[in-house]
Amino acid sequence: MKLSKEEVEHIAKLARLELGSEEVERFQSELANILDYVSQLKEVDTTGVEPTAQVTGLLNNLRNDVSVASDSATRERLLSAFPDREGDYLKVKTVFSVEGGSASHEEDL
Amino acid sequence: MTLHELTLLETLDGLRQKKFSAVEVTTDYLNRIKKYDKEINSYITVAEESALTQAKDADKRRAAGEDSLLLGIPIAVKDNQTTIGIRTTAASKILENYLPSYDATSVKKIKEAGAIILGKTNLDEFAHGASTEYSAFGVTKNPWDQTRVPGGSSGGSAAAVAADLAAVSLGSDTGGSIRQPASFCGVVGLKTSYGRVSRSGLLSMTSSTDVIGPIAKDVADAALLLGVIAGEDNKDQTCAPDSVQPDQYLKIISSKKDLSGITLGVPRDFISAGVDSVVLSVIDESIKQLQALGAKVVDIKLPHASYSVPVYYVITPSEVSSNLARYDGIRFGYNSDEAKNLYDVYAKSRGQGFGREAKRRIMIGTYALSYGYYDAYYLQAQRVRTLITQELDEAFRSVDAILTPVSPHVAFKIGENINDPIKMYLEDVFMVVASLAGLPALSLPVGFSKPEKGNTEMPVGLQIIGRRFDEATILSIGKCYEGVINWRSKKPSL
Numbered sequence: 001m002k003l004s005k006e007e008v009e010h011i012a013k014l015a016r017l018e019l020g021s022e023e024v025e026r027f028q029s030e031l032a033n034i035l036d037y038v039s040q041l042k043e044v045d046t047t048g049v050e051p052t053a054q055v056t057g058l059l060n061n062l063r064n065d066v067s068v069a070s071d072s073a074t075r076e077r078l079l080s081a082f083p084d085r086e087g088d089y090l091k092v093k094t095v096f097s098v099e100g101g102s103a104s105h106e107e108d109l
Numbered sequence: 110m111t112l113h114e115l116t117l118l119e120t121l122d123g124l125r126q127k128k129f130s131a132v133e134v135t136t137d138y139l140n141r142i143k144k145y146d147k148e149i150n151s152y153i154t155v156a157e158e159s160a161l162t163q164a165k166d167a168d169k170r171r172a173a174g175e176d177s178l179l180l181g182i183p184i185a186v187k188d189n190q191t192t193i194g195i196r197t198t199a200a201s202k203i204l205e206n207y208l209p210s211y212d213a214t215s216v217k218k219i220k221e222a223g224a225i226i227l228g229k230t231n232l233d234e235f236a237h238g239a240s241t242e243y244s245a246f247g248v249t250k251n252p253w254d255q256t257r258v259p260g261g262s263s264g265g266s267a268a269a270v271a272a273d274l275a276a277v278s279l280g281s282d283t284g285g286s287i288r289q290p291a292s293f294c295g296v297v298g299l300k301t302s303y304g305r306v307s308r309s310g311l312l313s314m315t316s317s318t319d320v321i322g323p324i325a326k327d328v329a330d331a332a333l334l335l336g337v338i339a340g341e342d343n344k345d346q347t348c349a350p351d352s353v354q355p356d357q358y359l360k361i362i363s364s365k366k367d368l369s370g371i372t373l374g375v376p377r378d379f380i381s382a383g384v385d386s387v388v389l390s391v392i393d394e395s396i397k398q399l400q401a402l403g404a405k406v407v408d409i410k411l412p413h414a415s416y417s418v419p420v421y422y423v424i425t426p427s428e429v430s431s432n433l434a435r436y437d438g439i440r441f442g443y444n445s446d447e448a449k450n451l452y453d454v455y456a457k458s459r460g461q462g463f464g465r466e467a468k469r470r471i472m473i474g475t476y477a478l479s480y481g482y483y484d485a486y487y488l489q490a491q492r493v494r495t496l497i498t499q500e501l502d503e504a505f506r507s508v509d510a511i512l513t514p515v516s517p518h519v520a521f522k523i524g525e526n527i528n529d530p531i532k533m534y535l536e537d538v539f540m541v542v543a544s545l546a547g548l549p550a551l552s553l554p555v556g557f558s559k560p561e562k563g564n565t566e567m568p569v570g571l572q573i574i575g576r577r578f579d580e581a582t583i584l585s586i587g588k589c590y591e592g593v594i595n596w597r598s599k600k601p602s603l
Contacts, residue, residue, distance in 0.1 A: 008472070015430060015475040016437065016452070017468060018460030027472055030530060034473055037531050038419040038486065044493050051491030052498060054317050054347065055547035055577075056304045061346045077193070077210035083444035092439060095451050 001032040112137040113273040116597075117182055117330040120276050124171065124181045131171070131181030134276075135164035135225050138183045142227070142274050145603050148255060151269040153188045153246045155228040156195045163225040170223070178337055178355050180223030185275035187266045188229035189236055190321065191310040192216050195226065199312050200244035201234045203436050203443040203462030213310020214345070215279055215321045215338045222337045222355065227275050230265030234464045235433065236286055236314045238262050239536035242527050243466040250523070251293060252601040254565040257520040260290030266324045267294040272603060277334055278324045283315045284421050285515075285540030287322050288552035292515035292570025295554045295596060297587065298324045299331045300540075302578045303547030304349040306335075307342030313432040315425045316347075318544040327597055328553070328587040332358035335580060349578065358584055365585040366592075369403035373586075374508035376411045380539065384517040387558040391569040392514045395555035395590070399512075402589050409504050409511065413496045414542050420497065421541040422534050423477055423490035430474025433467065469530060498546040501574075510583055511574040513539040515552045519560050519567035543574045550574040551583040554596045568596070 008027045012019045019027070070078075084091040112134045115123065123129050139157055146152055160183065167181035186192065189199045191209035198204045212220065220226070233243040241249040241264025249264040251257040252272040259268040263280030267290035270278050280287040282300040291298025301322040311321055323334035333356070340353035375396065384392075400406050438444040438458025445457035463471070477486035504511060517538060526533045543550040551573040557566040575583035591597075 011472055011475050011479070013456075014479060015471050016434075016455035016459055017463070017471060018453075018456040019468070020460075023468070027469070030469065031472055031476065034422065034469075034530060034534075035476070035486075037534075038423050038490070041416060041419050041423070041489050041493055042485070044413070044416060044489075044496070046489060046492035046496070049492040049495050051488055052494040052545075053491060055498060055545075056347050056349065058304070058347065058349070061350070063343050063346075074210050077208060081208060081210065081441035083438065083441070090440060093448055093451050093454050 001036055002028045003032050004028070113141050115276070116326045117277045117333060120182055121178070125176065131164040131167040131225065132161065134181065135160055135183050135227070138227055138275060145272060146274060148250060149252060149268055149272055149274070149603070150247050150249045151230055151265040151272065151274055152185065152228045153198055153200060153231050153265070154196055156226055159194060160225050160227050167223055167225060177223045178333060179219055182224050183227045183276050184219055184224045185227050185230045185266055185269045185278040186216060187232055187263050187278070187280050189232060189281055189312045190215055190279060191312070192226065192229065195229055197229065197312070198246070199235045200232045200246055201462065201464065201467065202245045203458070205245070205443065207442055209310070211310060214307035214342045216310060218338050219279070230263070230269055230278060232265055233262040234467050235312065235429070236262040236281060236283055237429070237466045237470055239285065239289055239533055240521070240526065241265060241290070242523065243464055245464055248523055251520045252603060253295065253567055254520070254563065256522055257567070258293065258523055260293035260520060262286040263324060264290045267291050267296055267298065270294070270296045270324050270326060271601060277326065277330050279321060279334075279338070280324045281311055281319060281321050282544070283319050284425060284544045285537040287324060288515050288540050288550060288570070288572060289536060291324055291552040292554070292568065293520035295568030296324055296326060297328050297331045297554065298322065298552040299335060299580065299584070300543060300550045301335065301339070301580060302549040304347050305549070305578060305580065306338050307345040307348045309342055309344035315428040316432060317424065317428060318547070327595070328584055328591050329359060329362065332362050332584045332588075351578075358581060361581045362585045362588040365589060367403040368399060368586060368589055371404045371510070371582075371586065372508045373399060373404050373406045374409035374504055374511045375406060376409050376414065376511065376513065379411050379414045380513050383538070384514055385519075385561075388514055388518055388569050391556040391558050392571055395571050396512060398590060398593055399586065402593065404586070407508065409508060411500055411504065411542065413493065413500055416493050417497055417541040417545060418534060418538055420490045420493045420545060421537065423486050424494065426470040426474035427477050427487050428474070429470040430478065433463070433471055436462065438462070466530070494545050497542055501542060501546045501548065505576050509576070510586060513572045513574070515539065515570035515572045519558060519569060539572060546577075548574050548577055549580045549583060551587050553587045553590060555590070556596065557599070
């Protein structure tokens with residue numbers, strides 16, 4: 001079994017992951033093999049079985065929703081981690097573009 | 110005296126009796142790292158300067174009459190737990206120069222107990238793997254045979270302890286990542302119960318099974334470190350709301366002299382298939398030892414355990430694909446300079462920053478969670494997870510612990526499994542049941558065996574799975590075994 005090139009490219013787009021053509025080709029068979037392997041789960045009768053998302057038994061373990069002030073050293077460490085900044089502002093690339101930028105990408109999906 | 114050969118407790122004892130100083134111990138480990146770690150590659154980052162500063166401080170505090178359980182103890186931390194002032198890479202190019210803004214709770218707690226952080230240890234990128242070969246910083250070598258892997262993903266933490274490049278270390282375990290490298294390197298590893306130790310500051314991989322735990326030279330050291338890092342934390346809502354006394358596990362295991370009254374279950378059907386005969390004979394020998402110590406051994410059935418690996422390799426990539434979405438090149442981490450617009454910042458930063466296995470898991474997870482496939486893969490896996498958990502809970506009504514080999518074989522050769530993802534996933538075969546059910550499990554060195562293709566005898570580990578939140582029982586079993594045979598006297602020659 002093999003996934004089509006288009007299927008792999010579609011998943012990569014959903015995952016926001018740019019892949020080279022060799023990677024796409026390799027994933028066509030690799031992903032198919034892994035999916036084929038995990039498909040043995042279909043044999044198991046799970047009628048009436050509840051899914052398990054977590055095993056703690058804890059429910060609605062919430063803390064009070066209060067703001068906690070950050071000290072200046074923590075704040076500076078957060079700012080220093082920005083790949084690109086202007087003063088204390090995080091600098092990002094253009095969000096909207098006229099010709100085939102991110103906005104049109106969103107529509108594709 | 111050879112300081113680096115001492116266990117954590119022996120080191121603490123020496124420091125308390127003023128036989129040597131924290132600076133002397135730390136310097137000894139740092140020198141040893143300089144001498145041997147070019148080859149072993151167990152550390153990604155060695156924090157020499159800050160370690161020496163911490164050591165001087167520890168000596169000052171001790172001279173002033175202070176004492177605590179880790180005061181002056183040199184520790185290695187797996188590089189997926191955040192540390193202020195020491196880069197935290199997760200062995201990924203995407204975080205190559207990442208300096209975290211906060212300490213993980215595990216790190217904060219060991220620092221508060223006086224520990225000295227020697228550095229950050231190697232792992233498979235984002236803890237995805239069973240060999241430490243998927244690190245962007247090169248493979249870690251097994252100290253017993255440097256042509257073999259140390260296991261993974263906490264391969265650096267296990268190799269560092271085995272090679273006496275740290276007194277003890279912190280690892281993390283999602284589907285076997287503490288237990289398998291501990292077994293491959295001949296050291297003690299403890300996968301804690303899910304929720305026993307706070308995950309705050311652990312870079313999330315599979316949020317529903319990730320745990321932090323100790324890797325140590327012996328069981329008592331693991332019990333001590335567990336006591337220090339365990340307990341409630343308001344920064345992790347899945348952390349159990351129990352307070353833990355730092356010395357409580359150490360006290361409990363010290364009081365247990367034999368295994369009378371303990372029943373051990375062995376799932377023979379589950380473990381008989383696919384285990385190397387030389388490994389199985391070492392395991393059977395260790396089970397006999399436990400019997401001789403007074404334990405009753407019974408056969409148990411775990412009919413759904415054989416589905417644990419496929420369940421795990423649906424749930425894990427699904428949670429990975431979601432958790433790794435945060436590495437998007439915006440607020441921190443690698444940011445591709447080729448990007449022209451926002452979509453490209455995401456896609457190019459991630460495409461260039463992530464390695465092979467991380468990409469593979471993101472792709473599988475995205476597929477399994479996408480429209481039309483969710484029910485067939487993710488939901489079905491979660492339902493089988495329920496069956497596996499119920500089966501284990503049922504078994505624990507009649508047994509106090511379950512025994513299996515950690516791994517079906519000893520450490521494999523570097524490169525042997527790298528191009529076969531499913532074979533690599535099957536490394537976890539005996540370990541993921543405990544992860545899926547959130548149970549604690551000890552990886553205990555119980556002997557050596559010679560692999561088919563090789564001349565060096567390699568360590569074999571016994572897995573002892575316990576009831577949820579009952580680390581005390583499995584540590585006690587390990588401690589009683591060590592009282593009879595302690596493999597610690599055998600050391601790798603570097």
